Amino acid sequence: MTDVLKYDFCTMHIYDNYMIVIISEGVTVTPEHNNVLLNVADTYYKNKPFVYITHRLNSYAVDPAVYRETSKISNLSGFCVVSSDYKAKRNAEIEKLFLNKPFEIFDTIDEATTWASQVISG
Numbered sequence: 529m530t531d532v533l534k535y536d537f538c539t540m541h542i543y544d545n546y547m548i549v550i551i552s553e554g555v556t557v558t559p560e561h562n563n564v565l566l567n568v569a570d571t572y573y574k575n576k577p578f579v580y581i582t583h584r585l586n587s588y589a590v591d592p593a594v595y596r597e598t599s600k601i602s603n604l605s606g607f608c609v610v611s612s613d614y615k616a617k618r619n620a621e622i623e624k625l626f627l628n629k630p631f632e633i634f635d636t637i638d639e640a641t642t643w644a645s646q647v648i649s650g
Contacts, residue, residue, distance in 0.1 A: 533568065537555045537557070538561075545579065545648045546644040547579075556591060558593075559597050578604065606632070606644060609623075609632075
């Protein structure tokens with residue numbers, strides 16, 4: 529499965545066990561954006577574990593309250609950030625404190641998808 533979903537604030541690439549999300553430049557991700565994630569999770573991963581991979585190609589902000597809502601997605605098995613930018617990685621270290629799921633930070637998509645497969649296979 530490799531569907532591409534485009535929204536005003538992001539682009540989502542849907543795969544069998546994970547999604548790769550690229551948030552648009554200048555966006556502030558808020559809890560309201562989580563409704564889109566919930567709908568996509570219900571549509572593509574109903575009763576099936578998945579990993580959320582955010583590929584941080586653009587500069588944007590995240591309201592930490594988002595992670596309270598994200599933590600409630602029962603079939604979300606893991607969350608990871610992919611970035612080669614030092615500042616984005618440091619921000620992710622702080623965000624990690626707010627999510628009650630496995631959360632990792634990687635330099636490449638390949639590392640993230642390998643980790644996602646390991647998390648899913650348990």
